[in-house]
Amino acid sequence: MENPYIPYPVRIDDIEIATEDKSLKTFKFVFLNKGDEEKFSYQAGQFAELSIPGVGEIPIGIASSPVEKGFVKFTVFRTGVVTSYLHNMKVGDIMGIRGPLGNWYPWDKLENKNVVIIGGGFAFTTLRSSIVYMLDPSNRSKFKNIDVVYGARSPGMLLYREELFEWEKRSDINMHITVDGTDDPNWKYHKGFVPQIVEQNAPKADKDTYAIICGPPIMIKFTQPSLTQLGYKEHQIIMSLENRMKCGIGMCGRCNIGKELVCKDGPVFTLEQINQTPKEY
Amino acid sequence: MILSNKQKGYTMKFITIDKNNWTKGIDKSRETYQLFGPVKDENGCLIKKLDSDVQPDMGYYESVMSAKSVLFPQTEKILSASLDESLEDHHIMKRAENDYSPRAVLGIRPYDAKAIALVKLNFDTKEFQDPYWCDAYDVTVFVGLGITRPGPFDFSTSVGTGPFCEDDLDILLADLDDHYLAKILTPKGDAFAITCGFDTMADEKESQVLFDILRKEAEKNITSRVEINKLKDKTILDLHEADFWDDLAFSCINCGTCTYVCPTCWCFDIQDEARQKQAFRFRNWDTCMSPLFTRHATGHNPRGTKVQRVRQRFMHKLKYFLDKYDQGIMCVGCGRCVKSCPVNIDIREVCNMMNAYEKQN
Numbered sequence: 001m002e003n004p005y006i007p008y009p010v011r012i013d014d015i016e017i018a019t020e021d022k023s024l025k026t027f028k029f030v031f032l033n034k035g036d037e038e039k040f041s042y043q044a045g046q047f048a049e050l051s052i053p054g055v056g057e058i059p060i061g062i063a064s065s066p067v068e069k070g071f072v073k074f075t076v077f078r079t080g081v082v083t084s085y086l087h088n089m090k091v092g093d094i095m096g097i098r099g100p101l102g103n104w105y106p107w108d109k110l111e112n113k114n115v116v117i118i119g120g121g122f123a124f125t126t127l128r129s130s131i132v133y134m135l136d137p138s139n140r141s142k143f144k145n146i147d148v149v150y151g152a153r154s155p156g157m158l159l160y161r162e163e164l165f166e167w168e169k170r171s172d173i174n175m176h177i178t179v180d181g182t183d184d185p186n187w188k189y190h191k192g193f194v195p196q197i198v199e200q201n202a203p204k205a206d207k208d209t210y211a212i213i214c215g216p217p218i219m220i221k222f223t224q225p226s227l228t229q230l231g232y233k234e235h236q237i238i239m240s241l242e243n244r245m246k247c248g249i250g251m252c253g254r255c256n257i258g259k260e261l262v263c264k265d266g267p268v269f270t271l272e273q274i275n276q277t278p279k280e281y
Numbered sequence: 282m283i284l285s286n287k288q289k290g291y292t293m294k295f296i297t298i299d300k301n302n303w304t305k306g307i308d309k310s311r312e313t314y315q316l317f318g319p320v321k322d323e324n325g326c327l328i329k330k331l332d333s334d335v336q337p338d339m340g341y342y343e344s345v346m347s348a349k350s351v352l353f354p355q356t357e358k359i360l361s362a363s364l365d366e367s368l369e370d371h372h373i374m375k376r377a378e379n380d381y382s383p384r385a386v387l388g389i390r391p392y393d394a395k396a397i398a399l400v401k402l403n404f405d406t407k408e409f410q411d412p413y414w415c416d417a418y419d420v421t422v423f424v425g426l427g428i429t430r431p432g433p434f435d436f437s438t439s440v441g442t443g444p445f446c447e448d449d450l451d452i453l454l455a456d457l458d459d460h461y462l463a464k465i466l467t468p469k470g471d472a473f474a475i476t477c478g479f480d481t482m483a484d485e486k487e488s489q490v491l492f493d494i495l496r497k498e499a500e501k502n503i504t505s506r507v508e509i510n511k512l513k514d515k516t517i518l519d520l521h522e523a524d525f526w527d528d529l530a531f532s533c534i535n536c537g538t539c540t541y542v543c544p545t546c547w548c549f550d551i552q553d554e555a556r557q558k559q560a561f562r563f564r565n566w567d568t569c570m571s572p573l574f575t576r577h578a579t580g581h582n583p584r585g586t587k588v589q590r591v592r593q594r595f596m597h598k599l600k601y602f603l604d605k606y607d608q609g610i611m612c613v614g615c616g617r618c619v620k621s622c623p624v625n626i627d628i629r630e631v632c633n634m635m636n637a638y639e640k641q642n
Contacts, residue, residue: 004409005359005551005562009373032373053362053372054560056553079578094372217581243583244575246551249409252567253548254574256593257583258517259601264408278521280575280583280593 004249007051007096008036010072015091018075020156024122025087026063026075029097040100042066043107044129045240045268048099049248050074052089056082059245059263062100063125065132067139072097075125075159101248102267105130105212105238113208114145118223120194120215121152124159126240127214131167140172147203151178151194151219155187176201195222198230205231214240217281224271234272241267241274241281257281291468295488298454298461298479304336306477310385313476314422317351318387319344328386328393337387339456343432347544347615348393349400351386352417353566359413360562364555374562381416385473388426391450392435392613395442396544397423398449399613402606403547413564422473425450427495431503434616436629439506441609445496455495462488507632509610512603519640520600521592529631530591532624537568539618539626540594545611548574569593595631 014028027050031037042048042062049057058080064073078087089095105126115134119127127150134143148167152158158177168175168189178190178197190197194215203209211227213220220239227237243255243262250264258277260266298306310316311333318337320329325345331337358377365371397418404414428435428444437443447453451470454461462483465471474480540546550567553560567574570590576582584590602611612628619627 002410003376003412005412006376007374051374052553053360053374053562054364054553054555057551083578096372096374242577244577246549250406251403251409251411251547251549252551252564253403253569253597254567256597256601258521258596259605277517278596280589 005098005247007049007057007098008040009033009094010097012089012091012093012095013071015089018159019122020154024075024077024159026073026159027086028064028071028073029095030071031097032094037070040072040097042072042100043104044133045104045126046100046102047126047248047267048072048074048097048101049245050076050082050086051096051098052082052085053096055085057098057246057248058082058086059101059242059248061123061126061129061240061267063128065129065136067133067136075122077122098248102263103265105240105268107133110210111142112144113210114147114203114206115143116147116149116202116209116211118149118194118198118202118211118213118215120150120219121157122159123214123216123240123242124150127212128160128163130212131173132163135167135170135173144208145174145203146172147174147176147201149176149178149194149198149202151180151190151192151197153180155179155182155184193222194219195226198223199226202227202230205233205236210236210238212238212240234275235270237271239269239271239274241269243281291466291471293464293466294471295483295485296463296465296474296479297481297483298463299481300459300461302479303339303461306479307336307387310473310477314383314385314473315380316385316387317348328389331387339388339426341388342430344390345617345621346542347396347617348386348389349396349544349547351384351421352397352414353400353404353547353549356563356565357413358561359551359564362560363558364560365558372560374560376412377561379413379416381420383420383422384417385422385424387424388454389423389450390428390615391425391444391446391448391453392437392442392615393544394423394425394449395437395446396613396615399545399602399608399611400547402608422451422469423449424470424473425453427453427455427492427499429456429495429499431499432616432620434505434619435503435614436505436507436616437614438500438503440509440612440614442613443496444499444503445492453492455492457491462491464488464492505616505629507614507629508636509599509632511636512599512610512632515600515635515638517596517600517604520635520638521596523635523638524641525634525638526588526592529626529634530588533570533587533591533626534624535570535572535587535590536623537570538621538623539628540568540570541566542617542621544613544615544617545598569597591626595628595635598628599632599635
């Protein structure tokens with residue numbers, strides 16, 4: 001019997017400060033045992049438990065992409081006991097990763113479709129994984145138009161800035177980068193909240209267009225009406241939810257929305273599915 | 282039947298156990314089995330691991346806590362790691378050592394055995410198996426004790442079990458004053474009886490008649506019941522939005538007693554501890570009555586109010602579980618939560634209210 005509580009041992013290979021306020025850092029991990037990387041084979045949209053012996057575990061979306069080999073990456077906001085401890089760890093330290101956990105964005109269903117990706121703040125990690133996956137030369141032809149609306153409070157709070165600006169220059173992806181506000185006179189992208197930018201820039205819905213949303217509850221709440229206005233139906237709106245989790249394998253009982261467990265049946269649901277459950281997220 | 286502990290092809294049989302031989306037989310089994318059973322202390326009767334000089338109190342009336350802790354201890358070490366960086370495997374978590382030699386639970390009530398079968402649906406799934414629970418389950422023999430005097434809170438017969446229900450047991454004992462009549466239901470039960478030296482065969486027909494009489498007598502004394510026939514047809518959202526939750530939750534103090542005494546409540550927390558150069562990961566019983574159970578790191582709490590938590594508990598037991606597994610409700614009618622609740626919240630009333638609820642348009 002596989003023990004689903006035992007994490008794969010990993011070494012911190014690199015730590016990058018991800019935002020100007022230093023509240024987010026991106027950790028790059030390599031597996032101590034070569035075979036574990038194979039076992040950790042994942043899809044964009046899944047998460048894992050970062051596991052620090054003697055401190056605890058945290059469920060975090062996987063920010064690296066299945067097409068990136070040799071490492072896994074997670075971008076972590078410093079907020080509680082485990083994340084604060086992790087932020088003080090150093091390159092070379094040993095810890096654990098348990099996963100991959102949960103379901104993923106429905107890549108089969110999204111083939112030959114237009115995909116609109118909408119993200120806010122630091123909930124852009126699994127979306128980054130998804131974009132890198134879709135833009136990979138072996139995958140790009142599987143998808144039609146790709147639009148990305150991504151917003152943060154200020155330019156310095158945008159995650160993966162270098163990649164964002166590179167994607168901006170490409171012709172096979174339409175980037176709509178926005179910030180709530182900035183006094184930078186050279187800022188050449190959008191200013192305004194995500195729901196408004198979605199309404200102004202996202203493609204109108206048709207039967208071959210799907211939207212993926214990931215962000216803080218308030219952004220999700222106000223983006224839904226924008227999408228509805230653009231004609232998106234409930235089954236065309238795909239969302240990734242977060243809830244407090246411990247086990248990550250559907251057993252400990254806390255992350256449910258109705259009979260669905262966010263950790264195992266989710267975290268990815270369509271709005272149609274979510275509308276059938278109590279909104280306890 | 283998926284829930285059954287029985288193995289195909291085994292023919293059950295009856296034996297009698299003279300009470301004068303009981304203790305000797307049980308003591309003999311201690312060489313092979315870790316024994317668990319009812320023990321009275323200042324907190325009432327609990328199902329506990331029996332020290333070598335402690336006999337199970339087989340005359341017990343009811344236990345405050347169920348037998349769930351035999352497979353799912355209140356706190357359990359699951360992983361450990363060394364933090365000593367001079368060691369090669371430092372910070373690498375490994376399964377904690379635990380004793381999985383054979384266990385026997387003596388005197389488990391039939392509804393508590395049924396509860397273990399329900400909890401199994403959570404811990405032993407297609408995708409993941411909880412190795413701690415499953416390993417303990419695999420080595421455990423369930424020696425049931427029929428209930429001849431059901432308590433006033435017992436409503437087990439209306440939720441698919443009962444005072445002499447044999448499902449999920451390996452042996453069912455009937456207490457007949459100077460002896461036990463034992464129905465051996467599985468090879469596991471047989472092996473335990475043989476280890477104890479209990480081998481006085483009883484007449485099958487007569488014994489079955491006796492069991493039937495005892496069962497009917499006991500069932501007749503259960504006057505409390507719940508209606509569950511219409512729960513399946515209601516929608517989750519209709520029940521979730523029903524108008525009675527506020528009134529129902531008003532008196533609740535969120536103490537969580539109902540969840541701890543419940544034989545089917547399985548929710549747990551995982552916590553780490555470090556002592557000098559050793560790290561340990563534990564799992565502990567948790568309760569959906571606690572705000573911390575669902576509070577996000579941001580402070581946002583999807584079940585931040587008392588009424589949301591009370592509703593969660595009843596919806597989980599009486600609706601989500603039913604819809605998810607199609608194996609009935611997640612309640613075996615033991616009545617412990619009714620008896621233990623300090624503010625008299627009664628799952629029987631809640632269940633009937635949910636069952637009768639019609640959405641007002």
